Amino acid sequence: MKLLSYSFADDFRHDLLAGISVAAVALPVAIAYAQLAGFDPVVGLYSSILPMVAYAIFGTSRQMIVNPDAAVCAMVAAAVAPLAGGNVELYWSLSVAVTFLAGMFCIAASFLRLGALAEFLSKPILVGLLNGVAISICLGQVGKLFGFSIESKRIIPQLLEIVAKLPQTQIPTLIVGAASLAILFGLARWVPRLPTAPIILIAGGTAVALFGLDRHGVAILGPVPGGLPPLRVPRFPTDDIPSLLGSAAGLALVLFSSGMLTARSFASKGGYEIDADRELAAFGAANLASALSQGFTVTGADSRTAMAVAAGGRTQVTGLVAAATITAVLLFLTGPMRYVPIAVLGALLVFASISLFDTRTLREIWSIDRSEVILAVITTLGVVALGAINGILIAVGLALIRFVKLTARPRDEILGTVDGIPGLHSIARHPNAKTFPGLVLYRFDGPLTFFNSDYFKTRALAAADAAGPELRWFVIDAIPVSQIDTTGLYALRDLRERLEARGTSLMLAGRKAEFLTWFREAGLYRPEHETWILPTLRQALKAYLRAAQPIAPLSQDDL
Template sequence: GGAALAILLLGKKFCPKVPMAIFIMAGGALLGVTGFAQRCGIRLLDAVEPGLPAWHIPALTFSRAHDLLTVSLTVAAVIMAETLLASGSFANKNGYKLKDNSEILVYGLGNLAACLTGCCPVNGSVSRTAMGEQYGGKSQVMSVAASVTMAGILLFCTGFIGYLPVPVLTAIVISALLGAVEFDLAHRLFKQDRRELLIFLGAFAGVLFFGTVAGVVIGVLLSFVSLMLQTANPKRSFLGVIPGHEGFHSLERNTYAAPIEHVIIYRFSSNLYFANVNLFISDLEQAIKPDTKCIVVDSGAVCNLDVTAADRIEAFRKSLNRSGTELYFASHIGALNDRFRELGLSGWVEHGYVRRTIPAALKNAGFEPPYVLESAGKDGSGVQGAGNPTRMEFEWAFGANAEAEMEQYTAALLQRIDENAAPEEQLSGILHAKGVWKDVSDSDQEELLTHLQTHIPELSGKLHLSESEIEEAIEARRMKLALRLMKNNPKAAEAVRIYNQNYEASLKEQEPKLYETLMQYRRQSLEHLTEVHPEYADIIHAFYAD
């Protein structure tokens, strides 16, 4: 058996189109015919009488109803679990669609015919499907051909079946099933999601030691537990405003976002029910300050809540009202309002504590744009935050990895340089951020220029342009962006200026030689830029003012 399996696996690797299983089967039958297998104590298959199965009507009696129901339900569960899951896996792997109801109907008809011949239950064979995939089977013609071949064997060739060694057939089945085992998925889950890997291994162990039904049940139960854990501790965040930009943004994921004074905006990304309502209330209680006047829950991801959650939130709302704080739900689907009424919270809807949008909730509480931010002055002016405020698109997309991703983006632009193309045109494309992303914001483009400055020697070597030419092109592009930012979003322009100062201070400390080189190129390029474009003089002075 081991030798047969080794030959099959080697054949699958080096000559996959050769039906090695047929040769192995023929070799095994030869061992049985010559008596070698019997002398070595190798078990052979039982002999099969020639001819097709005989038709008969099964005897159905009331006394056997219990056994029939339990056995039938077990068989149905096995077919549903083994066949549909395996079929779905092969469908996803090969890019075609299944009609689950049609699959179940076909298996039902197959088993109806099977009961009239006394054969074993009919289901989709994972091993035969894997073998068909190995040899390029693409349609039902494969099954038709297999059926005709099997009928021919039953009619004319059953004699050799009694000479087939059981280990040889076992090796053929194992070889076929190895192709269906998803080792790649296990490796991917190990790297990407350990929780999903535990579910995968639990279902695998269940099938291996207890059978298909037990494995499926274990997988379903583990998936349910995982889902409960995720919904009991969902993604959530506090939101703020980015000056000059619409909408409300995560304070954790957007460095430039700042909370509105006297307001808490809280996003909860799950339905509310008994397992997570305490977490919901605890987050808000910890965020409340003595001067908090309004709490707005961004409930766009909340589609339902249960009785326990409704009672707890209503009690929490009344407690807030006694301390002078109002609680609103906003941005959710209309069906959630129906649920509020069903749970006896119609007053929330009638008195306006649920609003269609967050700005509407804030307006109802007496807060209208321009909002006064906690880190700003009373007039709402000023630059919020001391971190890097310019990675708006990248922070939204990559979170804490935004700085590293910006550097990778810069490296990707450099790799796209074609030394045989016009250097000036390519440099213009790089400075306009034409490459990996589309529609990069002005702030992100400005930071990209800062990153590009640290790669000026590399740009010079690839584009065959002098370093001073590249620095001047960078500064010219920066001034155009600065003019546009100052016109459309002065606060963002000021934030860019402060970020550049902080970045250059860090560069001076970490790479003093590179810093001095860049400053030398900058002075030369700015002098020349001022001569060529006198209209840039004021913006240059403002942008690089200490």
């Protein structure tokens, strides 16, 4: 983050209010996630201070908040619990150690420039994953609003459990939750500049303190110990290092995948770019900072990032303000926190999750390519039905499948001329396009490599067969062929031999210098290559018309 160029006059007021709002949500959420992972509640706060500072310094996202995450907390617990054997202190130490090692893996990966893996994630998949996270967050808070716990982790069991437990609804809790939601939506609509999160938390805590709502069954956070964590390097038995290394590597992969999806989703909505390799380093620094402050693994936090955006945060100063606010609370205000109702927290997270759900972009994608919407929906359903971690794996898998499909089976076209439109165009998209007897102008929209060379030959020969026995020249537009390997060069040579056997000449148009270099590097260069590689499609068409019998005069538009 470029702190030296920060505009206090334009941005600080927005970042200040957003940072306080983020802290208001992050405080109780961090406590809840610490309990989920099996720690004392205060450990969640330890995990929320220095990581935000580290990410603000090294990260490239303007809006993302790095904080504890439910899915990552569950992974930490699953990795460490068998090694700790019920020893609370060892459990904590191992958790800190695995966080430290995960941070080191992220930093090492950034030096290897492995952040490019994130480029496989397309816009529809990003939108689908964010929508799935929004639904999951919303469903996870229903029990808090109604005053009962939800044990199920999947959408259908969750819905069935919610319906079954409706008779157990705690009416005072429901009133608090519904009132909180009404106030949140009312403030957002009528007074959008107000920091809604701290207002509603303070109002809820005040109501509990004044009217004793906790005595009527309204659940509250309860006591939270104060004080800052000691900074120290984690200690753990050396015998556990092999197990911790494997767990840390997997954890690093998940936290980076999850965090990058969050970062890229919000960057896309915010209209700016992020650097994946620097993000890897930033996630690593954030987890090292968490480990040194006796915290556990952190990643990009969807709900807190959504709160930052909804509250008007503009830069990573929002994260610094949130970290400073949590520090102040740890030092001076842990007492009043005990009165915050759980239902108010649930209402805040429901409110934040609604801002995550993006239907506008889905409609835009639908107007461009309906099959891409299917990718988004599958990703959403994967997150909702199988959980965030499995949803991320599904998203990555879909991205890889999509990449392989686009690269291994690229679009190919037969080109012709269209009256009134200069240049050469696909005859499939222009039914009135004119082709020339004895000539095929063929375009293959992709690199020519080992995984699509057979497909290329099959499609090219099919186009030649369709042209009939009178075919004299088969011209390949080489401009879209951005790369070719040895297998691709052999495929090209085989295609030429097959065509020559039937009396057809194979010609290339474009990238003459590059193709000659590729042939030389592969040891396949022949002097005749100089004559059958022409500079452009236009020159190839002119050369054919000069060599062939007069067919029809070319207009200026044809060329």
